[in-house]
Amino acid sequence: MSDELTVLSVLTTTDTEDKAAALARGAVESHLVACAQIVGPVTSVYRWEGAVETAREWQVVLKTTSSRYPELEEWIIRTHDYDVPEILATPVTGSPDYLAWVHRECTQ
Numbered sequence: 558m559s560d561e562l563t564v565l566s567v568l569t570t571t572d573t574e575d576k577a578a579a580l581a582r583g584a585v586e587s588h589l590v591a592c593a594q595i596v597g598p599v600t601s602v603y604r605w606e607g608a609v610e611t612a613r614e615w616q617v618v619l620k621t622t623s624s625r626y627p628e629l630e631e632w633i634i635r636t637h638d639y640d641v642p643e644i645l646a647t648p649v650t651g652s653p654d655y656l657a658w659v660h661r662e663c664t665q
Contacts, residue, residue, distance in 0.1 A: 563623040564659050568645045569633055570601065570614040576638070577615035583636060589629040590619040591662035623648075625663045 567590070571577050574597065581593035597615030604610070621629050626646055633644055650656075 562660070563648050564651070564656050565621050565623055565626055565646045566649050567619040567621055567626070567629060567633075568643065568647075569617050569619070569637065570599075570643050571617065571637065571639070572612060572614055574598075574615050577617050580617050580633070580636065581619070584619055584629065584632065587632065588663060588665050589625055589632055590621045591659040592620050594618045620649075620659050622660055622663045 569580065571580060574595070577595045577597065581595055584590045584593055595615055595617055598613045599616055601612050601614045602609065603612075619629065630644055630646075633642055
């Protein structure tokens, strides 16, 4: 599959369920993603500004295309209230019908 046809699963996290829902809905409404799933709460353990922190977070898993990813990344950075939001993108394979649907939804 060529790069422009690749589907990505993009993960970000936030500290409240309401913020996760707003990120998910905003990305779908903007046609940056075909769908989003909210998972949580999860416990995150990380080092921030020299200290080990533990926080309750919600994951937002966003399905998009590689061609829409740069806009999605920019939108998350602009919209998110974290100084450095987690943004991880992983290429995925799946059923051709589902992947085609993701492409259709991200190009409207």
